Amino acid sequence: MTRYILKRLVLMIPIVLGISFIIFTIISVTPGDPVQLIMGADADPVLMEAKREEWGLNDNFLVRYAKYIGGVVTGDLGTSYRTGNSVAGEIAQRLPKTMVIALGGIGLSVLVGVPLGLISAVKQYSFIDYFARVLAMLLTAIPAFWLGLMSLLYFCLKHRWLPATGGESAAGFILPVLVLAASATATQTRTTRSSVLEAIRQDYVKMARAKGVKESRVIFKHVLRNSILPVITIAGMNIGVQMGGTVVIENVFAISGMGNFLVNSVRVKDAPAIVGTLMVVATFIALMNLVVDLIYAVVDPRLKSQFTTTKKRIKRHAQTNT
Amino acid sequence: MASNGTENVKRRSQLASVVRRFMKNRLSVLGLVILLFLMITSLSADLFFDYNTQCIALNAQETFKLPGTPGHIFGTDQYGRDMFIRIIYGGRISLVVGFVTAGFALFFGTLIGATAGYFGGRIDNVLMRIMDVFLAIPSMLLAICIVAALGGGLGNLLLANGISQVPRYARIVRSSVMGLKNAEFVEASRCYGADHTHIIFRHIIPNAMGSLIVQATLTMASSILSVASLSFLGLGITPPTPEWGSMLSTGKEFMRQYPHLITIPGLAIATSVLSFNLIGDGLRDALDPRLKN
Numbered sequence: 012m013t014r015y016i017l018k019r020l021v022l023m024i025p026i027v028l029g030i031s032f033i034i035f036t037i038i039s040v041t042p043g044d045p046v047q048l049i050m051g052a053d054a055d056p057v058l059m060e061a062k063r064e065e066w067g068l069n070d071n072f073l074v075r076y077a078k079y080i081g082g083v084v085t086g087d088l089g090t091s092y093r094t095g096n097s098v099a100g101e102i103a104q105r106l107p108k109t110m111v112i113a114l115g116g117i118g119l120s121v122l123v124g125v126p127l128g129l130i131s132a133v134k135q136y137s138f139i140d141y142f143a144r145v146l147a148m149l150l151t152a153i154p155a156f157w158l159g160l161m162s163l164l165y166f167c168l169k170h171r172w173l174p175a176t177g178g179e180s181a182a183g184f185i186l187p188v189l190v191l192a193a194s195a196t197a198t199q200t201r202t203t204r205s206s207v208l209e210a211i212r213q214d215y216v217k218m219a220r221a222k223g224v225k226e227s228r229v230i231f232k233h234v235l236r237n238s239i240l241p242v243i244t245i246a247g248m249n250i251g252v253q254m255g256g257t258v259v260i261e262n263v264f265a266i267s268g269m270g271n272f273l274v275n276s277v278r279v280k281d282a283p284a285i286v287g288t289l290m291v292v293a294t295f296i297a298l299m300n301l302v303v304d305l306i307y308a309v310v311d312p313r314l315k316s317q318f319t320t321t322k323k324r325i326k327r328h329a330q331t332n333t
Numbered sequence: 334m335a336s337n338g339t340e341n342v343k344r345r346s347q348l349a350s351v352v353r354r355f356m357k358n359r360l361s362v363l364g365l366v367i368l369l370f371l372m373i374t375s376l377s378a379d380l381f382f383d384y385n386t387q388c389i390a391l392n393a394q395e396t397f398k399l400p401g402t403p404g405h406i407f408g409t410d411q412y413g414r415d416m417f418i419r420i421i422y423g424g425r426i427s428l429v430v431g432f433v434t435a436g437f438a439l440f441f442g443t444l445i446g447a448t449a450g451y452f453g454g455r456i457d458n459v460l461m462r463i464m465d466v467f468l469a470i471p472s473m474l475l476a477i478c479i480v481a482a483l484g485g486g487l488g489n490l491l492l493a494n495g496i497s498q499v500p501r502y503a504r505i506v507r508s509s510v511m512g513l514k515n516a517e518f519v520e521a522s523r524c525y526g527a528d529h530t531h532i533i534f535r536h537i538i539p540n541a542m543g544s545l546i547v548q549a550t551l552t553m554a555s556s557i558l559s560v561a562s563l564s565f566l567g568l569g570i571t572p573p574t575p576e577w578g579s580m581l582s583t584g585k586e587f588m589r590q591y592p593h594l595i596t597i598p599g600l601a602i603a604t605s606v607l608s609f610n611l612i613g614d615g616l617r618d619a620l621d622p623r624l625k626n
């Protein structure tokens with residue numbers, strides 16, 4: 012198990028490096044000069060040249076990339092052109108808020124989507140099934156920023172139940188999390204429903220019912236247990252979607268998180284800030300995917316074998332045989 | 334010649350059965366009707382409206398008219414521009430975005446996925462690891478970076494969205510190519526001396542078409558959402574071009590007094606995305622051989 016986790020952690024390195032290279036290339040080789048974008052078009056050319064020298068923009072872009080990665084290895088994500096502060100510091104300051112929103116959104120979508128999908132499938136064609144399906148359909152179609160604005164209009168500006176600026180207090184996280192969770196809840200509900208429907212038609216369910224197992228036990232032990240894998244997969248895939256969604260949510264609710272930092276950095280082609288943010292996001296997503304894979308093993312005994320090394324497996328095999 | 338005849342009959346009946354199954358799904362038909370309505374109105378807009386006189390020529394007396402005002406069913410915005418006409422012209426952009434993005438991703442995804450799956454080995458490894466890197470960045474964030482690098486505007490938005498969708502298609506195509514490249518009908522074709530391109534595009538890809546079409550419909554929906562989101566953030570299509578997301582973004586300032594400035598573009602986005610999603614669901618069921626009756 013430890014070996015597997017270590018292997019996965021090592022495999023993350025090339026992915027994150029690949030991301031940094033691709034993003035760095037996209038930002039660097041395209042036209043647009045960060046010095047001019049930050050200092051304005053009519054800034055003193057001498058000062059601009061000095062800035063260019065200071066940020067190393069006169070070097071070849073491969074040299075710059077090598078220098079940048081050299082820093083990253085030692086934990087230095089560089090200095091943001093725009094704010095002049097260390098990128099690592101800027102991210103550390105903003106990361107918690109974004110994490111609360113993203114993880115809150117994922118958690119809520121699982122807590123609401125899975126039971127709703129389960130009920131919807133067990134009571135197929137009932138009122139609650141139609142309700143869940145229509146709700147899911149609408150929530151996938153409604154853009155998050157629109158839902159955010161409408162809820163802002165209703166809950167904050169009209170009734171003043173909740174603060175309009177998110178992320179300042181605990182109450183300020185309620186709407187951002189709810190709005191972000193909306194579309195993830197929809198996909199979670201739909202996946203759970205179809206997966207449970209598939210399992211419920213299997214022969215072993217018929218068998219369990221035939222031998223008189225209580226219906227609640229049939230549903231939770233036989234059906235849910237067998238239909239949970241796609242449900243977990245979707246939850247894992249939603250993590251990436253949520254990280255993208257926070258950009259819009261933070262903009263709507265004026266939260267100073269990673270998403271807003273990225274959008275502001277992107278406007279002035281602040282390469283260290285952009286690459287740093289995306290590397291952190293990608294690392295987070297990769298870590299969450301690792302957690303998802305570990306949950307698979309806990310939930311599905313068939314998959315547990317992939318975590319044990321071949322040597323152990325042979326040993327265990329030998330033991331059982333003797 | 335006789336064999337040719339029966340093949341034609343069989344092919345037509347297969348398409349007909351897919352169409353029949355799709356038509357049975359009332360919600361999907363509703364989606365198709367909405368989409369056709371959107372296409373017809375936005376394509377024929379020039380016949381009924383004159384954008385230059387009705388929207389560009391500012392009218393100070395006509396600002397902030399509420400929906401339902403005679404002459405302006407959806408009201409007017411802060412410059413007195415008719416919201417209805419702007420929504421219809423905005424529909425053009427959204428439809429172009431949907432179809433072009435899906436087409437782009439379909440084309441390059443198929444090319445990469447088929448190459449990787451068919452030739453396997455080192456080519457497969459290199460191509461798919463690159464795809465993995467792209468997949469590890471949330472598509473929204475990748476699109477933001479590409480737009481930032483290239484600048485806003487419709488063409489760059491299409492490119493940004495297209496690129497961020499390519500890996501999904503590459504994966505679908507690769508897995509179906511790998512599953513079929515050693516199938517007997519492929520081997521038979523190879524025995525007749527068919528070259529790789531013929532085998533891939535005539536024998537293997539058609540088998541993956543079902544899931545590709547479904548994925549393409551979903552891509553259309555998600556790229557409309559994504560372009561609207563980017564424009565909303567100010568990174569996509571900028572005012573005064575009538576794009577739904579940027580209309581929302583400018584309407585945001587006045588939303589307390591005039592909520593119709595944000596409700597109407599939002600409803601337009603939601604309706605068009607909903608129509609694509611409904612069609613996609615219907616197609617998935619209609620193309621699923623397991624649900625055949």
